[in-house]
Amino acid sequence: MDRYVYAFTEGGRDMADLLGGKGANLAEMTRMGLPVPPGFTVTTEACRAFLATGTEPDSLAREISDHLTALEEAAGRRLGQPDDPLLLSVRSGARFSMPGMMETILDIGLNDESVLGLAKTSGNERFAWDSYRRLLQMFGSTVMGVDSALFETVMARLKEARGAVDDLGLDTADLAGLVEAYKELIRQETGEYFPQSPAEQLRQAVLAVFESWNGERARLYRRREHIPDDLGTAVNVQTMVFGNLGPESGSGVAFTRDPATGARGVYGDYLPNAQGEDVVAGIRNTVPLDELGRLNPEAFAQLGDHMRTLETHYRDLCDIEFTIERGRLWMLQTRVGKRTAEAAFAIAAELVDEGLITTEEGLARVSGDGLARLMFPRFDTSAVGDALAHGIPASPGAAVGAAVFDSAEAVRRAATGEKVVLVRQETTPDDLPGMVAAQAVLTSRGGKTSHAAVVARGMGKVCVCGAEEIAVDPQERRFTVGGTTVEEGTVVSVDGSEGAVYAGAAPLVDSAVMRYFETGEASAGLVDAVDGAMRQADGVRRLGVRANADTPEDAARARRFGAEGIGLCRTEHMFLGDRRQLVEAMILARTDTERERSLKALLPLQRQDFIGILEAMDGLPVTIRLLDPPLHEFLPDRTELAVRLAAAEAHGSPPSTHDAELLDAVNRMHEENPMLGLRGVRLGLVAPGLVAMQVRAIAEAVVERKRAGGDPRAEIMVPLIDTVEELRLVREEVEQVLAEVSTHSGVPVECPIGTMIELPRAALTAGRIAEEAQFFSFGTNDLTQTTWGFSRDDVEAAFFSTYLDKGIFKVSPFETIDRDGVGRLVQIAVAEGRAARPGLKIGVCGEHGGDPDSVHYFHAVGLDYVSCSPFRVPVARLEAGRAAL
Ligand code: ADP
Ligand code: MG
Ligand code: MG
DSSP, X not given: OOOOEEETTTOOGGGHHHHHHHHHHHHHHHHTTOOOOOEEEEOHHHXXXXXXXXXXXXXXXXXXXXXXXHHHHHHTSOBTOXXXXXXXXXXXXXXXXXXXXXXXXXXXXXXXXXXXXXXXHHTOHHHHHHHHHHHHHHHHHHTTOOOHHHHHHHHHHHHXXXXXXSGGGOOHHHHHHHHHHHHHHHHXXXXXXXXXXXXXXHHHHHHHHHHHTXXXXXXXXXXXXXXXXXXXXXXXXXXXXXXXXXXXXXXXXXXXXOTTTOOEXXXXXXXXXXXXXXXXXXXXXXXXXXXXXXXXXXXXXXHXXXXXXXXXXXXXXXXXEEEEETTEEEEEEEEEOOOOHHHHHHHHHHHHHTTSSOHHHHHHTSOHHHHHHHHSOEEOGGGTOSOSEEOEEEEOOEEEEEEEOSHHHXXXXXXXXXXXXXXXXXXXXXXXXXXXXXXXEEESSOOTTSHHHHHHHHHTOEEEEOOTTOXXXXXXXXXXXXXXXXETTOEEEEETTTTEEEESOOOEEOOHHHHHHHHOOOOSHHHHHHHHHHHHHHHHOOSEEEEEOOSHHHHHHHHHTTOOSEEEEOOGGGXXXXXXXXXHHHHHOOSHHHHHHHHHHHXXXXXXXXXXXXXXXXXXXXXEXXXXXXXXXXXXXXXXXXXXXXXXXXXXXXXXXXXXXXXXXHHHHOOSOGGGSSOTHHHXXXXXXXXXXXXXXXXXXXXXXXXXXXXXXEEEEEOSOOSHHHHHHHHHHHHHHHHHHHHHHSSOOOOOEEEEEOSHHHHHTHHHHHTTOSEEEEOHHHHHHHHHXXXXXXXXXXXXXXXXXXXXXXXXXXXXXXXXXXXXXXXXXXXXXXXHSTTOEEEEOSGGGGOHHHHHHXXXXXXXXXXXXXXXXXXXXXXHHHHXX
């Protein structure tokens, strides 16, 4: 027989699935002996049953009434008892915290009679009427569906008539009048009377909380946060305690440490003479928690004790909601609190120091995403004051610029060198030029998967989205938030790491964590905490971490950041700039001599590149990928050439023969789909001499480094293999050149020869390919494109946000490896590759190598290393450590 109701004395924190987070923690606190007003929890299962069938499960009413009777007996009064009413709160509380998304109703049990009883027993008439009007307001809007703004209007009018600045300026008679006005409002709006029966109030309130699970706001929130829709919410029914009983009473929220920095000491806000909702609703100004120490030292000391008890018990930062009723402290909620990235590192380190958690637990509680956020420069928040607005931190970093309200304006101003922040309700592909031109993107709607968020992350641009407090008016070219209006051209500062927007140009401070990685010097505080976590991670991780680096500078930085080699050294960029002419000539050459001439010119330049990189990475492996140029990136633009020729003709000047020949050649080589064209190994096989030139440059660089007393460890990697035949041919050529250089120089040159696995066919035939390859490296960017059949550049702005919104993707497959599809190919290739060649070294060098979730996957499938951009190396190290826990 299903059971739908648990008393707080029966539950515990491990029952959050059934009792919701709030209910499970209320039960836990009850069991710990903390002062929690008694109550019971209706399970999420009851909610699911109700939502599925539209009716309450049979036994629910009976169970609720049994638990209510027990509460009443313990309290010695009945719910809504006319001369001395027991009052209840009915509180939503799902498995995952959904702040402000669902409903809570206080003061259930008041009616026209019991309000008088409450006035008498409390000796405080004003309080009784204040509670009743609160019930009418919450019940009227939440259960009966009256627009809550209507209640507020009635209240505002009354305050104005009385000249009252806030609700404390209303007296007993005012509040009694308000009760009448609210009842009338409910009747007018719904055609029904507010139910006077306490039992009926309770029943309807519970069902309303069930229904609030499917409210529009709640559904939107879940979609954004990837919370499943079918969990349902629990309902907590709890004896009321009263923070609105006069100046000796009040409500507050508190943290056991500062959730912004992790600093020790209690933090929070307190509001005297108020019920809890007032604290968050911002109806009156709260005071800092310290003030409670002066107002009520005893309750304050008790609160401190309870917070220490909670922190020791939960072994983590806790946040707390509490109420003081006539000097007596009651705990109304706790949970392990959210925190900034900085606080996460600081708190983990301190808890380890205090012996509350193990070093492994400490490592588990920090994250690579958090670390990445700490590596960006940030605003000096001590110098900027309060944020204008908060939204979702969608793409990290800090940026300052003039607010602009459409894409064209962003482009226009940016062209003059002005820094701009593009502000939109939400963005569409039409906003793309503006996003490119802007320093940051700010939207009032949309979550982490909105167009703005996805595209900004892809571009590495700062983005705060879903800042719902701001009202964007694109017609008037301004936004308003609270009482502030920000006109076009006004400078704002956007903090994409914390999700905050500030007025004016906030001063930037560089990241102490970045400085630590650059210098290796740990000092105190945060940096010390990060240093501890990095050491811990390096101590336990099995995955190696290399970097993708193409220049000696990048290689040196990567090494400072802890890279254990280069997993991908692209040679394409070495062909850009001044050398582009040579490459162009090489690709377009019609005769062998023409081609040889340009290759010969390239050779010494390439050799110098490799010497620099091998020196920066001396003693560590450097995987050099042979040229993989999408042709269109290296050839002149076809249209541009044609236009130039046509223009010359129109002016009557003789067309340049060079241009004419070039256009001819470009036309010949034009590809409809360059990403699937003559690239990678294919180019090496059709352009004789290209591979040999590159390999010679590598081999000669090795010789040179050895002669200089270095320890060069070059590895040669062949890109875009489809079949083992391609690799066999290239390998023969590579070995021949290596042998030649060895003989010629008298210095033995041995470079392992391996291949990228970045096409499905290569993954599927990895067993064959391993016969010719001494190592594999997954190019997961191309492997993702070719497995899914879409090109990143063409799809991200076009339809990814729609796909994410519709739930087709949970996350972009370019950000986090697609385990089911691309991952399956990876696993096949690992298994078959290692079966053919035991101990085959396998890494990954796509951008996924620096993505936390993907790092865990690569650890799990047994790769030897990940390789990522230098700045992501610390993130990969940390996550590789966490993956090994
Ligand atoms: P939320 O999930 O939105 O925080 P809660 O259920 O925590 O909603 O309720 C909001 C506030 O209502 C609480 O912080 C508390 O101050 C007040 N409240 C809830 N239950 C009670 C109660 N039994 N007695 C007094 N105040 C309560
Ligand atoms: Mg709460
Ligand atoms: Mg590739």
